[in-house]
Amino acid sequence: MTNDPGPDREQVQREVYRKVVTIRFAELRIREHVEKEGFGGFWHPGIGQEGLQVGAVSAMQDDDYLYYAHRGLGYAFAKGMPLEPLFGDLLGRANGSTRGKGGGTVHFADASRHVLGQGGTLGSNFVMGAGTAAASQLLRDGRVTVVFFGDGASGRGTWHEAALQASVWKLPVVWICENNGWALSARFTEQSPTEHVADRAPAYGMPGVVVDGQDAMAVHDATAEAIDRARRGEGPTLIEAKTLRIRGHYEGDRQPYRDDPVLGDEIPNDPVHRLGESIPDDVRRGIDAEARSQVEQAFGAALAAPRADRSVIFEDVWA
Amino acid sequence: MTNDPGPDREQVQREVYRKVVTIRFAELRIREHVEKEGFGGFWHPGIGQEGLQVGAVSAMQDDDYLYYAHRGLGYAFAKGMPLEPLFGDLLGRANGSTRGKGGGTVHFADASRHVLGQGGTLGSNFVMGAGTAAASQLLRDGRVTVVFFGDGASGRGTWHEAALQASVWKLPVVWICENNGWALSARFTEQSPTEHVADRAPAYGMPGVVVDGQDAMAVHDATAEAIDRARRGEGPTLIEAKTLRIRGHYEGDRQPYRDDPVLGDEIPNDPVHRLGESIPDDVRRGIDAEARSQVEQAFGAALAAPRADRSVIFEDVWA
Amino acid sequence: MTTTSAAATGVAGGTERVIGYSRAINEALAEEMRRDERVWMMGQDIGRLGGVFGLTRGLLDEFGPLRVRDTAINETFIVGGAAGAALAGTIPVVELQFADFLFTAADEIFHKLAKWRYMHGGQFTMPVVVRLPSGVVGGAGAEHSQSLETIAMHVAGLKVAVPATPSDAKGLLKAAIRDPDPVLFFEHKGLYRVKGPVPESDEHVVPFGSARVARPGNDLTVVATGLMVDRAVAAAEQLAPHGIDVEVIDPRTLVPLDIDTIVASVERTHRLMVVHEASRTAGFGAEIATQVQERAFFALDAPVWRVCGTDTPLPQDPELEQACIPSTDEIVAAARALAAI
Amino acid sequence: MTTTSAAATGVAGGTERVIGYSRAINEALAEEMRRDERVWMMGQDIGRLGGVFGLTRGLLDEFGPLRVRDTAINETFIVGGAAGAALAGTIPVVELQFADFLFTAADEIFHKLAKWRYMHGGQFTMPVVVRLPSGVVGGAGAEHSQSLETIAMHVAGLKVAVPATPSDAKGLLKAAIRDPDPVLFFEHKGLYRVKGPVPESDEHVVPFGSARVARPGNDLTVVATGLMVDRAVAAAEQLAPHGIDVEVIDPRTLVPLDIDTIVASVERTHRLMVVHEASRTAGFGAEIATQVQERAFFALDAPVWRVCGTDTPLPQDPELEQACIPSTDEIVAAARALAAI
């Protein structure tokens, strides 16, 4: 699904729209569930950030590797994972991709789709991702690794170690920072000495790109360019997508610390609307209806699935 | 000992010369000892780098805090530690400042002179130093913390975590990178995507200064300015002093990896000569003779001192 | 505020109130910060938010942003910076959001905190407290739920507290802050909402190295910590009608460890079982078992048994997670079998 | 090249040569890299220099800079990067310059290597080997000399090797590289120069989880690892004329642990002593002691004893350092006292 060659732009945008709107419905369905039924674990809503997630991942090839972040399901769904195992993970069902092991919203994986997972300690993705890219370099498999992370995670030392090495070795990796302005209760502007995370790129001799994260196609294009660069052997790029954290850190967070207008349900510059604008109304309504029913059906199936059996506890410790 | 107000420049330079030449004699004496008698531990010679170490430390006030690096004794001696305990540490003697606990060349300390020590894992000084500076900020004690590190250590993630926080909090800390071009067998030019370590300073919103590390007074001046800035509450500065690793990583390292002309005994741009130029010959000879005998006497005293008793093993685990 | 009898609470005299474990920790922090202005705190989200688990609520308002500092996501700085700040004459009390994150600052904990004083010839003290929300809490997953206190016990130079009650949480934290040595303070997340009597006094300080007999008994000694103490006591109550009188001992600190109290108990009961949430293999249960048989081998009528967490990572699912740590039922069953040997 | 008898070396048949422990490791690396081109290495100074301890000499020349990669000073990348590279179908064998540095990459070791497979539902394997030069070596100090294998034993998900001879160093390393699970490979720095017979075959693979009887005996079982194996055997030879016939068992791997061989021995000798260089408290000796008394309590005629490293950081001075770890004399004295109980 790179930019060029490939399906024409309109088709790409329509597909991005379809995925974004599907995830939006998933977000709403999950929120409803968490509010009504409670939830074992932490659900970090990604509502409003789906556009950048789907836009970026849509620029990846099928066999490129993905390390996602904790904010929602957009990354994995965009990479082709079906909804049912994702919901299954969330609900601790046996049909989840991790069968109750990872779950929460935090961990899911799909080896066949090169969705490699996520570390529960922020910033561990940096070194993992650089290593995956080093393997691709060794194997000459032509794959690129894409690593998502938040503005908060950008402060971890693993960034520095991974980014220096990736740059010197010209590893095929693309770093995508979702800067939503907050790391839990910490404002980005109070935790960063520079205006942008991307301002740090020159220290690592790599391009730094700031892009409007509400503009899914802009993120798609920036990512496509960075992926091409990486695939050509020219090394990593740091992309910073500016976005907003609409809800609390986790669903249920009352955000006592938040002194900007708490956004609640309004999504400024909503990627769903933005992407939808150029799609004919009837087509869009068709996509929406299809997405909604897909979400309902998958969520229902996950709810109906049995919980993981206790025997799984002792499985997968060793190969 | 800041630049201004204080003793006039000529006196500062003479004092820097005295300390540099003393450490030079100490270097030669230690090398002789290691070659003839062997050595329990690793001696990382600092020969040729004494100028920058002494120059920088001479810009500190007595109650400023020092975290040094592993390359020689220049830092600690310049901060006022007498030679005998330093040699004692090296030789595992009871009169060493650590009584056989730290030793090697690696660890010595002098609480009364605010020589706080060094971590044996490279890069741990970064976070320690920033924390010490945070304490000064809290206590409003007006002290500045100076942290030395090598070009190799600059790759550690602790740098990133400490530097970001120090900048955001405007901590009174000065980072001094001794860039001698090598980290053990690793060439700096092959491990850094940027020409200078100081090129990374903008990522942290702090000034980055490159200075000729063989020019002790230039390092002194750059450090004095950075210290003043820190003391005024304007935050950290990154100073990179360009120098050369004259000998192996440790004394005895045969440097099979080294493909630049291995320097051996020749010290390009020798700080001793450079500092000595403007000092009248007879004065200089007097200083030299005094320094040489000071070294001989202190080394003799350390050699004659008893080894630390086994009972110290169980001391100092707990306060 | 109520006054309860010393017998009921195990606390000698004085006025007491029933408060939560979280509140007890919050009070200890506030009181020690009032007492000594060198005491300060840093960590993620401890200020404006009052901590992810709410432990530091209100402290920013009282003590201001220089003494209650929100850091970025930089665990090496939080711990290593605390070490450096201790050398400069302050007393930092830092929070990692989850005890598991000690692995993201392990060099700082196991090298800098544990060894700096020693390596530098005893010239410095290292009065740092690292607060570590520990244990399973209901779906936090493999990297947010571990009980890692044994590792801290193995590496010399660190004191280790594992409070199981509000009173101990408060008293041990105050002791930790007053201690010149580094302390890893493992708070159990599953206990944050548990309430219990806590002495009113500002000087309620529980000394390190003194075990608490949570329930006296004569037939079998059970050593348990943290969340397991209540389960062990519950098990004991279930066993009592069956003629098995269990003594439950909570060591409260693992370093120093009050082995004397445990050995004295075993010399009376002749049987020992250690219950812990941490993984079984090479957990601290092994150390206690080994020390007891070293010192009281001929007093033992049966092997020392362990009831422990599984030797697996912790699954995220809250039901599976509970299946990985000892339940009251398991303790009952094991105690019955051990008493029958 | 010489051919020695199987009886003398404990190795069944085949041609053998006497080579050093370092050389054995170097050969294992080279052979496995030849056998499987997915195997590659990274670490500091392993290429041009051939490693700080010379273990990787010649490998850069043979395998080139993409398979023998010098990294910057970035332990989190070395280990975490290896984890990521394993997910992409390669088999990374990485070196930390000193085992102590596992603390600078602890999140990567104890979380990423140990738990990634589990947390992600078993969809991936994690075939990574981390080589860890371990133990005292003569003046390297508190942060370059530790024996930290117990920590790896406590955290589920990591296999742990502790080779004591050139033959085991080679055979276990080959097994480690072929293992789909992450292995922490603790090489003892003090053994690098020790020589011993090693089978000639490219297929000399020592399976994990199988202990080696280093010296058979009937009166007392001593379990020892690493540098302590030779000291224990030397102690046994000193004790033999005094009528104390010591069996020395080297478990060779701690995860998995061949407890059966140890228990079987104790059932014959009725006495057990564990000797390790690691700090005593909560060291792996406690685990072995506890498992043995769990399984063979009534076979024991005396408590299980431990002779271990001190519960202190390690001083830098080489003489003081030796005083912190068990000497042959201490083992002899303890064994005599234990045999007399």
Ligand SMILES: Cc1ncc(C[n+]2csc(CCOP(=O)(O)OP(=O)(O)O)c2C)c(N)n1
């Ligand atoms: C090493 C580490 N420290 C702290 C945390 C706890 N934590 C989880 S999410 C989070 C905030 C992350 O902020 P950011 O990276 O900006 O992502 P966002 O939640 O805004 O999407 C924190 C502090 C963690 N998981 N790992």
Ligand SMILES: Cc1ncc(C[n+]2csc(CCOP(=O)(O)OP(=O)(O)O)c2C)c(N)n1
């Ligand atoms: C975390 C860590 N990794 C590796 C080492 C081993 N080591 C000691 S000195 C050194 C090279 C340091 O290079 P640099 O920082 O440039 O200082 P220089 O020796 O050149 O003065 C290395 C790799 C260490 N001590 N700590």
Ligand SMILES: [Mg+2]
């Ligand atoms: Mg954010």
Ligand SMILES: [Mg+2]
């Ligand atoms: Mg250098």
